[in-house]
Amino acid sequence: MKTAARLGMVLCGHCAALWKDVQAHDRCGRCGARLHPRKPDSLSRTWALVIAACIMYLPANLLPVMITASFPREEQQDTIMSGIIYFWTSGSWVLAVIVFIASFLVPLFKLAVMILLLVTAWRHSSWRLLERTRLYRIVELIGRWSMLDVFVVSLLAGLVQIQGFATVHAGPGIVAFAAVVVLTMFASMSFDPRLMWDTGAPEQEKPDE
């Protein structure tokens, strides 16, 4: 397979113009973006972001994301999981499933997939390249939906502000949770899927001509 790297070409990441004879620090002649054969320091940057996201994942799930004070009941602290359980037990099964997917499954899936992609790219593995590329696309597509709980808590905190009766405050957990979402989004952006294909074993070359 003829690749841009083997042919000595560089693809502009922004406007998709293809250039040859590119010197270091050159900019794309069409759109002006910096030209890099691969995203710079892709693996180490992505590792750093994924590790930071893994660390934030713990407080995100253990600390309360929402603190409800409603008279005359005492203060109630909700974590991500207890919020999902609340929906389930109160009969809102559809919402329980939506929040479970967006807030629990998606972040976990993203971290697991990013670690898988990083380890296989780092070991120059040619294992299931097509499927790994698909996993990367899925991660890019679904990542943003984890912001759901951040918006839910923000809107509730803005709306339920009736002093003396009921107030909702955002808890520290939601900040950690938002950090996980933002860090994993940056991680999938800094990962260069071409690195997986670069190091793959020579594939069954189809006769071109």
Add this chain to the structure above:
Amino acid sequence: MQQLPDLIACKECDAVHRRLTLGHNEVARCSRCGAELERDMRDHVGRVLPLTIASLFMYVIANVFPVAGLEFHGAVNHTTLMGAVLSLGAEEMYLLAFLVFVTTILFPLFQLLGLIYLLISISGTGRRSHGLNLWVRMIQTFRPWVMVEVLLLGAIVAFVKLTSMATVFPGPALWALGGLALLFASVLSFNPRYIWHMAPPERRKKLATAADRTSAAPSAEKAVTAKPESP
């Protein structure tokens, strides 16, 4: 440094393909990994501008009016999007307030105004100025951080959550958010990157004659998807 206008490389697997002249609404896909290489956007360009202006109207409604109201033992409380951001700020959740502000208020507005400016500038002469280059790149960079549709789902979840503890009523902004999310889905399917490919007709002819020079590169598979996206 020399441009190779008749070749295209896959941004996901780096395979080099010969560029094909695309028919209406056709999509070229990488034959190695299946990623989208190019998409014909000629039909789209005329449609995006009115949709973007409609989105801007929805955006204004979504930001001026309350998202929802809450009645609790006779006391009524409304909140707008900005109100929610400000109450996070009042609780010293600055990072969170900033994140909600940029993803739901600032970047969507920036995206809409940027697209309107861009589409108006290219519709006149078809020529691109240098200031426009930076503009297109910024629109693309901020695109993943526009989260209107996620906010809509969040508003619905918050709304249902409250129905069990108080009387809640939807505000005009909730409906506007629904409209905005729908319009945005269509507006954002227009990737500003394709503006670069909308070469003037005389250059397209040149591309076609230069194609024989690059017979070494495999041509991209044309996916026969003539599916017009409904607004």
